[in-house]
Amino acid sequence: MWNDHGIARGDLTDEQWARLEAVLPPLPRMGRKPRDRRQCFDGIWWRARTGSPWRDVPERYRPWETAYTLFRRWQIDGTWAAVLKKLKVKADAAGHIEWEVSVDSTVCRAHPACGRGPQKGASGPGGTAPEGLEAEPADHAIGRSRGGLTTKIHLAVDSSFHALATVITAGQRGDAPAFTEV
Known part of the structure; x- marks a missing residue:
């Protein structure tokens, strides 16, 4: 250990x-050690x-x-x-990042409960987020595709498989339009 x-x-x-x-x-100067x-x-x-x-x-x-x-x-x-x-x-x-970048995406099926909409007491899509955090988009990156409710994760990685950028879109979105953003 x-x-x-x-x-x-x-x-x-x-x-x-x-x-x-x-x-x-x-460190903030606050009078304490x-x-x-x-x-x-x-x-x-x-x-x-x-x-x-x-x-x-x-x-x-x-x-x-x-x-x-x-x-x-x-x-x-x-x-x-x-x-x-x-x-x-x-x-x-320092030359530790190799800029041979690979971009790909995968589709994730959303949980069935995602299709029910906001529950009682929930702020729902586009609601206010806690201070300092971004509000979620209105569609929560969940969309309808042949597989039902899905989300697509677009990821760029370097040659050592370190994530460089991630973009989350609705499942029916194409890869090519998201490529520029990734």
Whole structure:
């Protein structure tokens, strides 16, 4: 479980943390002592790897509420997307991204409950989203095709199969019109 350097299996290495820390936003100045962000990130990473509930994040990563609060706040304000973009730019500059891009799509059948429309108490399509999140489109990218209610996922990947772009459309949409957007 622990390696020779006192790092748990799966935790960020010193080199990985140095790369990540360089693109993180500065800590807010709030009069209290700054938290150990690496420990918190390892907790978020542990949860993402295992798929476990937040409450099951081990104590060595701080209280689970701390990791969840940071994860959710940065999800809402777009920090995660900005960090990923900065990491991709640095990886590209270092020659780690090969720009041989493959674009393809697949169709996913929607759950039968998707055809019932908004339920009592739901805001429904085009409703207001929580602050900081984009509202869902009116059609929720669900459309009618020969297979029934379907959604199409268009994905661009590099030669190492790292996702570069994703576009979700209704199932009956063609691949060619989505290619430009992908």
